[in-house]
Amino acid sequence: MTVTSRREVGDRIGRWLWPALVLLALLAAWETAVRLADTPRWMLPPPTAVAAALRDDRALLLPNAWVTLQEILLGFALALLAGLLTGVAIDSSRTIERALYPLIIASQTIPLVALAPILLIWFGYGLLPKVLVTALVAFFPLAVNTVDGLHAADGETLALLRSLGASPGQRFRLVKLPSALPHLFTGARIAITFSVVGAVFGELVGASAGLGYLMERAGAQFQTARVFAAIVLLALIGVTLFASVALLERLLLPWRRHVTRE
Amino acid sequence: MPLLDSHPPRTPVAARRLVLAHVSATYVEDGQTLTALDDLSLSVTDGEFVALIGPSGCGKSTLLDIISGLYTPSAGDIRLDGETTTTASRLGRTAYMRQRDLLMPWRSALDNAALALEVHGTPRRRARTLARARFAEFGLVGFEDAYPAQLSGGMRQRVAFLRTVLAERPLLLLDEPFGALDALSRVGLQTWLLDRWEAAAQPTRQAVLLVTHDVDEAIFLADRVVVLTPRPGRIAHIEPIDLLRPRRREMVTSAPFLAHRATLLAALGLLPSTPDPAVSTP
Numbered sequence: 001m002t003v004t005s006r007r008e009v010g011d012r013i014g015r016w017l018w019p020a021l022v023l024l025a026l027l028a029a030w031e032t033a034v035r036l037a038d039t040p041r042w043m044l045p046p047p048t049a050v051a052a053a054l055r056d057d058r059a060l061l062l063p064n065a066w067v068t069l070q071e072i073l074l075g076f077a078l079a080l081l082a083g084l085l086t087g088v089a090i091d092s093s094r095t096i097e098r099a100l101y102p103l104i105i106a107s108q109t110i111p112l113v114a115l116a117p118i119l120l121i122w123f124g125y126g127l128l129p130k131v132l133v134t135a136l137v138a139f140f141p142l143a144v145n146t147v148d149g150l151h152a153a154d155g156e157t158l159a160l161l162r163s164l165g166a167s168p169g170q171r172f173r174l175v176k177l178p179s180a181l182p183h184l185f186t187g188a189r190i191a192i193t194f195s196v197v198g199a200v201f202g203e204l205v206g207a208s209a210g211l212g213y214l215m216e217r218a219g220a221q222f223q224t225a226r227v228f229a230a231i232v233l234l235a236l237i238g239v240t241l242f243a244s245v246a247l248l249e250r251l252l253l254p255w256r257r258h259v260t261r262e
Numbered sequence: 263m264p265l266l267d268s269h270p271p272r273t274p275v276a277a278r279r280l281v282l283a284h285v286s287a288t289y290v291e292d293g294q295t296l297t298a299l300d301d302l303s304l305s306v307t308d309g310e311f312v313a314l315i316g317p318s319g320c321g322k323s324t325l326l327d328i329i330s331g332l333y334t335p336s337a338g339d340i341r342l343d344g345e346t347t348t349t350a351s352r353l354g355r356t357a358y359m360r361q362r363d364l365l366m367p368w369r370s371a372l373d374n375a376a377l378a379l380e381v382h383g384t385p386r387r388r389a390r391t392l393a394r395a396r397f398a399e400f401g402l403v404g405f406e407d408a409y410p411a412q413l414s415g416g417m418r419q420r421v422a423f424l425r426t427v428l429a430e431r432p433l434l435l436l437d438e439p440f441g442a443l444d445a446l447s448r449v450g451l452q453t454w455l456l457d458r459w460e461a462a463a464q465p466t467r468q469a470v471l472l473v474t475h476d477v478d479e480a481i482f483l484a485d486r487v488v489v490l491t492p493r494p495g496r497i498a499h500i501e502p503i504d505l506l507r508p509r510r511r512e513m514v515t516s517a518p519f520l521a522h523r524a525t526l527l528a529a530l531g532l533l534p535s536t537p538d539p540a541v542s543t544p
């Protein structure tokens with residue numbers, strides 16, 4: 001268990017090394033191709049130009065990245081709260097499940113593209129409409145996985161708790177919630193990536209700050225290197241948030257690493 | 263410290279711990295009514311070890327579900343310690359170990375063992391201390407922090423059993439606690455359970471109702487063996503076991519043991535006088 005074998009160390013290095021090598025090779029190919037073909041910079045800047053934009057425009061990029069990060073985190077938090085409450089409500093009663101669940105599924109067929117302009121009309125150009133778009137896209141995977149997780153709680157274990165005289169609250173805390181957590185984390189990993197897309201989308205529809213807004217402005221002015229710099233930052237935000245969720249999962253569910261034997 | 267101790271009895275010694283009077287149970291599924299138990303009457307006295315055997319599907323688990331308050335009988339009265347009870351009022355009164363060990367994969371062995379204490383309101387830290395103190399006796403030292411997936415089948419059963427014992431109820435309901443184990447671990451755990459139970463002081467010893475498929479296990483462990491008929495379960499036979507306690511493994515080859523076994527196998531319909539089923543089956 002605690003012994004780290006050579007093979008494991010090798011696996012760990014391989015997990016980072018290979019994608020890093022592929023990425024480097026792609027960047028090198030991109031750089032070479034752009035230089036050889038002499039592509040105009042406004043059309044496709046080489047990676048070195050993007051790196052230069054990242055360095056030179058950081059006073060512009062970082063405050064806008066911070067705005068987008070706030071939208072993502074607030075939207076995700078709102079979706080998490082709403083998803084958990086909805087999931088618990090749906091799990092607690094057959095009637096609520098029958099009434100709500102089909103609507104939640106059906107709501108997924110509404111294109112968010114249609115909602116974002118309306119949110120803009122209602123709430124203006126500030127943070128709120130972006131937070132709401134983000135929350136809307138992140139809500140579904142969180143709610144559905146919460147329901148699945150709560151439903152997955154073992155009936156016999158719940159019966160055991162009843163035979164011990166456990167209250168409904170104890171059964172929820174001791175059985176339902178821990179059974180739901182792995183599912184909830186699956187939902188959270190999907191939702192956090194959706195959140196990044198949601199926030200940027202909200203900004204593209206109408207904003208006065210944020211990486212999406214910056215990309216649109218820079219694009220209109222053919223400052224393509226700056227657009228790519230914003231994309232790099234968005235990717236960094238996305239990967240970091242995803243990794244944070246995965247790390248939290250490892251810390252909160254240490255037992256998951258041992259269930260493979262079953 | 264007594265090993266399988268329980269609360270001091272509220273009723274006089276040798277009082278009826280459990281009395282079942284005319285208990286019937288049905289299941290309704292797709293409009294079909296299935297009778298699982300039919301007019302069953304039985305009692306278990308303080309500190310008594312009763313084994314229940316019967317063919318698969320005759321309603322043994324249903325009976326334990328009823329006694330523990332998980333299922334409502336269609337007819338009959340159930341008394342615990344002399345009090346008339348309802349299904350809801352029986353919840354939390356017995357310590358019930360179901361057929362599956364039902365360890366929670368997210369709890370360590372220690373936290374699984376301490377579950378009943380926690381449910382009964384013991385603060386978590388104290389519950390863990392109390393559970394830890396019993397790990398040696400259950401042969402689990404060193405595995406306090408292991409998750410169930412890291413334990414062997416026998417160890418899992420012992421953790422489940424420790425959880426049941428720590429519930430500290432005067433009546434233990436054990437549903438095939440060794441059913442999922444290989445023959446060797448099974449014999450080991452039987453002896454181990456017996457040692458623990460026999461070592462407990464007579465007046466505070468928990469009464470046990472053990473469900474098993476295994477005739478030898480029933481005779482070896484119990485004071486009385488109750489045989490149920492195929493579904494719907496009724497009492498086919500009650501066999502008081504006159505083997506001295508403490509029981510020893512050698513007794514399984516003794517004449518009285520073999521006589522009990524012959525009677526019980528006949529009561530189960532597994533030992534017809536003629537002809538030999540092994541020869542005559544087509």
Ligand SMILES: Nc1ncnc2c1ncn2[C@@H]1O[C@H](COP(=O)(O)OP(=O)(O)OP(=O)(O)O)[C@@H](O)[C@H]1O
Pocket residue numbers: 289290291296298316317318319320321322323324325493
């Ligand atoms: N929840 C249920 N719904 C419908 N029928 C059930 C249910 N539980 C049990 N039964 C039926 O009731 C009968 C008795 O079941 P029970 O589980 O009590 O048997 P058992 O004696 O414990 O069997 P085994 O030795 O195989 O564990 C069986 O025929 C079973 O199919």
Ligand SMILES: [Mg+2]
Pocket residue numbers: 322323324361437
């Ligand atoms: Mg059964």
